[in-house]
Amino acid sequence: MTTASSADQPTRRDFLFVATGAAAAVGTVATLWPFIDQMNPDASTIAAGAPIEVDLTPIAEGQDIKVFWRGKPIYIMNRTKKQIEEARSVPVASLKDPATDESRIKSGHDQWLVVIGICTHLGCIPIAHEGNYDGFFCPCHGSQYDSSGRIRQGPAPANLAVPPYQFVSDTKIQIG
Amino acid sequence: MSGPSDYQPSHPALKWIERRLPIMGFIHSSFVAYPTPRNLNYWWTFGAILSFMLAAQIVTGVILAMHYTPEATMAFRSVELIVRDVNYGWLLRNMHAAGASMFFFAVYVHMFRGLYYGSYKEPREVLWILGVIIYLLMMATGFMGYVLPWGQMSFWGATVITNLFSAIPYVGDSIVTLLWGGYSVGNPTLNRFFSLHYLLPFLIAGVVVLHVWALHVAGQGNPAGVEPKTEKDTVPFTPYATIKDLFGVSVFLLLFSWFIFYMPNYLGDADNYIPANPGVTPAHIVPEWYYLPFYAILRSIPNKLAGVIAMFSAILVLVFLPWLDTAKTRSCKYRPLAKQFFWIFVIVCILLGYLGSQPPEGIYVIAGRVLTVCYFAYFLILMPLLSRIEKPRPLPNSIADDVLAKTGSKVTPMVSTVIALMVAGGLFAGSVQSARAEDETPPSQKWSFAGPFGKYDRAALQRGLKVYKEVCSNCHALSYIAFRNLGDPGGPGYSEAQVKAFAAEYKIKDGPNDQGDMFERPGRPADYFPSPFPNEQAARAANGGAAPPDLSLIAKARSYERGFPWFIFDFFTQFQEQGPNYIVGILTGFEDTPPAGVTIPEGSYYNKYFPGHAIKMPKPLSDGQVTFDDGSPATVQQYAHDVATFLMWAAEPHMEERKQLGMQVFVFLVIFCGLMYFTKKKVWADAH
Incomplete structure (x- = not known):
């Protein structure tokens, strides 16, 4: 592309080439976005992920239910006095993922544990009321969570996540 | 493809690869150093345009397949959900649908170019035949792709085209049954067409490789039709042909974008917005435009x-x-x-x-x-x-001579223009004659959403919703619209709280609950408008045998012939409001006493604009029936206009986004084409 005719005014010519190349690059990148963004959740999926309300009255002390929100299982556990005590007597500093039991529940509703029932190791669903800590046991790779959903033993790196929720009344929560 | 390359990589890593797989040398000799005749005109850029279109169709098609459901009861709805809910789904679908037409348009130009310049002659016979094979594969792919949305035209197109094979003596019927996978076109047919529609483009890509291979063996033809003899006759493929092809592609993108953003339904058929119905054939069945001559x-x-x-x-x-x-x-x-x-x-x-x-x-x-x-x-x-x-x-001695001589061929365009004008006149005369016989078409209304800057009138949308809710919804479903859509940008513009309140007025069937029972609960924004009848049979039974159609897509599913030459002007004026015009026509076209000589069967009503004039729907609107809060006149004309606006939005909720993005794309493309033009000129300045 270096020939005699360009020698007299190389800058103007270079500017044109750079401008065209830049415009092509901008256009290509802008065009790519719709092709990528289409993989994100669509509007109906987002709408279906709206908050849900759960009535707590049927859950007796020591029992739990599993509800689904955004396709994820949520454990709602009505903890016994013993479970609460166990969760609070552990020295926080000794935990793998230190967090107080109080920080994982809503104050005034101490018996209610609401956690996303997905093992933080590789996504299996732990079984409630199993394992050595009166909490959850994941059958896939043996992770054990206590009655506050905190990781106590096994390969999982973090506590069971607490979903966003609030109490609408004493017997009803809204998740999401 | 053109002998040993003189390409020598300098980087040690590239040298290492090149010794083991000389791919860079291959690309260099085929697409960089490859000598291309210097006298090629812009008709030759259509090869590059076709490569681009094939790639665009494959990419958009693979993406659409991520969201599409190839199942007879769900296919139509899944396509609608792509357009309505998937991020940029409307854009991707328009690209793929218009892309098919653009692909065929480009291939026809390419074929006529080959015909005019004798590109099929020795030594390019195999090259030409490979092209015919690609064209046949394209036809098969295009046909099967058109079946996938599973609308009326899809279904009946599939039926008619597969029935072509029944003409084969003795084994015809068996072949047709084999193609269908059943006793009629149905779910198995749809499934296999989806599979083949996904497969064939890759076969096309394979034959394209052979096509390009054959091209690089024989060398490109050229307008003069004499083979390159000396180096003076050719220029290297890059940058000369590359930049010219890219300029051709960018100009072609202008046309492509016009369809994507402004005329997405211009080349389609309104009937294909009606879900497939094996019991009713559309009155006027035609294939896509690219098959029409055959x-x-x-x-x-x-x-x-x-x-x-x-x-x-x-x-x-x-x-x-x-x-x-x-x-x-x-x-x-x-x-x-x-x-x-x-x-x-x-x-x-x-x-x-x-x-x-x-x-x-x-x-x-x-x-x-x-x-x-x-x-x-x-x-x-x-x-x-x-x-x-x-x-x-007499032929020029060489390509270089041809370029220098610039033989005056001014006669051709003149002759062809004269012939084209004569043809246009003939068609015009013909259509005027046929128009006389045709029924009166609904008058065109003024729509705020028409044209490149069109926007929906929010107040009209809200009034239209009220008319739908109070009148139409007694018989007509709106099953593709969720309450949440009423708050979407480009729609009626309700707030989140208003949408929630609106949804809560409806009772939605849900369940089963823990006891296994179905129950009713207040609507939520994510719910869809409930249908007035539990199923089509109930709708039919309650309405004198004619099921009231779902109104979600009615503004795109109804149309009327514009006729020659109007359909050509429409392309430039972006007229595409037949649907809303028709809705207003129907709602205002009732007459108590049919004109003399027209008899209307029992249980039907006379409507001026309904095909055949006998409509099962009684006059639905009368003055004063719905009260508007904003003081708009309570007249049938106003109701019809507002509800047609609302139904146009229901049929195309992303129209405003489409037109706005279209304007940005056009500003960019025009600037880009300008830059490409000057860049191409600068690059070629060295060659002349």
């Missing part, structure tokens, strides 16, 4: 088997072109007679296409037969004859 040939032959043979022969005759035309001179530029007949042939093809879109009756049938004879005569009689009797003009 469809016209099929219909001109009054015998089933002969018609099918004629149609396939019309394509297969192209394979034999290199041996039908034995003239030594390649380019029509130097063949005065062949040139004229070429343009006549182009017009014959266009006219056949027009006839293919018209009902097969009266003058159209006769014209179809005459043109079918012309089509075959061009290949079978004229070409061999011309090869023998025509005396070609």
Whole structure:
């Protein structure tokens, strides 16, 4: 592309080439976005992920239910006095993922544990009321969570996540 | 593809790879150093445009397949959900649908170019035949793709085209059953068409590789039709051909974008927005425009088997072109007679296409037969004859001579313009005659959403929703619209709280609950408008045998013929408001007493704009029926206008986004094409 005719005014010519190349690059990148963004959740999926309300009255002390929100299982556990005590007597500093039991529940509703029932190791669903800590046991790779959903033993790196929720009344929560 | 490359990589890593897999050298010799005739005109850029279109179709198609459901009861809805809910789904679908038409448009230009410049002649016969194979594969792919949305035209197109094979003696019926995977077109047919529609483009890509390979062995043809002799006759592929091709592609993108952003339904058929119904054939069934000439040939032959043979022969005759035309001179530029007949042939093809879109009756049938004879005569009689009797003009000594001489060929455009004008006049006269016989079309209304800057009138949308809710919803479903849509940008513009309150007024069936019972609960924004009838049978029974159609898509599913030449003007004025015009026409077109000589069956009503005039729906709107809060007049005219606006939004909720993005794309493309033009000029300044 270096020939005699360009020698007299190389800058103007270079500017044109750079401008065209830049415009092509901008256009290509802008065009790519719709092709990528289409993989994100669509509007109906987002709408279906709206908050849900759960009535707590049927859950007796020591029992739990599993509800689904955004396709994820949520454990709602009505903890016994013993479970609460166990969760609070552990020295926080000794935990793998230190967090107080109080920080994982809503104050005034101490018996209610609401956690996303997905093992933080590789996504299996732990079984409630199993394992050595009166909490959850994941059958896939043996992770054990206590009655506050905190990781106590096994390969999982973090506590069971607490979903966003609030109490609408004493017997009803809204998740999401 | 063009002998050993002199490409020498400098980086040690590249050298290491090159010794083991000389791919860079291969690309360099095929697409960089490859000598290309220096006199190629812009008709030659269509090869690059076609490569681009194939890639675009594959990419958008793979993406659409991520969201599409190939199942007979869900396919239609899944396509609608792509358009409504998937991020940029409307854009991707428009790209793929318009892309098919653009692909065919480009391939026709490419084929006519080959025909004009004798690109099929020795030593390029195999190259040409590979092209015909690609074209056949494209036709199969396009046909099966059109079936996938599972609308009325999809279904009946599939039925008609597969039935072509039933013309084969003895085994025809068995073949058709085999194609269907059942006793009629149904879910198995849809499934296999989806599978094949995904497969064939990759076969096309494979044959394209052979096509390009053959091209690089024989070398490109050129407008002069003389082979390059010295180095002066050629320029390296990069940058010269590359930049010219890219400029061609960017200009082509302008046309493509016009369809994507402004005329997405111009080339489609309104009937395909009606879900497939195996019990009713659309009154006027036509294939996509790119098959129309062959469809016209099929219909001109009054015998089933002969018609099918004629149609396939019309394509297969192209394979034999290199041996039908034995003239030594390649380019029509130097063949005065062949040139004229070429343009006549182009017009014959266009006219056949027009006839293919018209009902097969009266003058159209006769014209179809005459043109079918012309089509075959061009290949079978004229070409061999011309090869023998025509005396070609002297050829230039070399391509370099041709470039320098700039032979004056001003006559061609003039002749073709005159012929084109005559044809246009003929079509115009013909359509005026046929228009007289046709029913009155609904008058065009003023719409705020028309044109490139169109926006929905929010107040009209809200009033229209009220009319729908209070009147239409008693019989008509709106099942593709969720309450949440009422708060979407570009819609009626309700707030989140208003949407919630609106939804809560509805009772939605949900369940089963823990006891296994279905129950009713207040609506939520994510719910869809509930249908007035539990199923189609109930709707039919309650409405005198005619099920009231779902209104979600009615504004796109109803249309009327614009006729020649209006449909050509519409392309430039972006007129696409037939749907809303028709809705207003129907709602205001009721007359208590039918005109003299028209009898309306019991249980039907006379409507001026309804096809056949006998409509089962009684006059739904009367003055004062709905009260508007904003003081708009409570008249049928106002109701009709507002509800048509609302239904247009329901049919195309992303229209505003489409037009806004379209404007940005056009500003960019025009600037980019300008830059490309000057860049191309600068690059080529060295070559001339």
